[in-house]
Amino acid sequence: MSRYFANIYQSLSSIWVGMNITLKHLFTPAITLQYPEERWEMPERARNQLFNDIDDCIGCDQCARACPVDCIYIETEKTDDDLGLTSKGTKKCLKVLRFDIDMSLCCYCGLCTYPCPTECLVMTPNYESSVYDRTDLLYKYAKPWEYDQKSEPAPESDDVPDAEDTPDEEAKEAASAD
């Protein structure tokens, strides 16, 4: 008989404890974030998605050598062409033909960003980089085609089509004639 009343007491006391917790949270403000309408604000210097401002990259390879998991792939080519300067005034002597980062291997240590002499490789606060296909995590930053465009000779003045001869202008003329 005493066991019967002990069970009733235990049940009621656990309901009381549970309801107390429920009531406490009923009157405290919710901390649920309504993602994606709301987003966490990342702390200063958060290490998330890497970004390379390729226009400032001199292809020195220091970032790749610092990477503990070898997930930065760089291919460069020496050239006598004038490639100009970086935004900080460093002369560019190498064509950066490939600059890929495999973020599926990256451990977000940030070690690659410290030795970069032009400070073009940075960790951004962007943490929304989920993909369905792992191969989509290979980020390609190099723009090798731009070197070809720069080395092409400027067209002769005779080769440059007159503005009136362009398809858009012809279409406009045709429309106004109707």
Ligand code: SF4
């Ligand atoms: S953050 Fe670390 S693991 Fe990722 S690319 Fe840079 S050095 Fe490599």
Ligand code: SF4
């Ligand atoms: S360390 Fe900086 S400049 Fe050198 S290859 Fe890496 S990103 Fe480019």
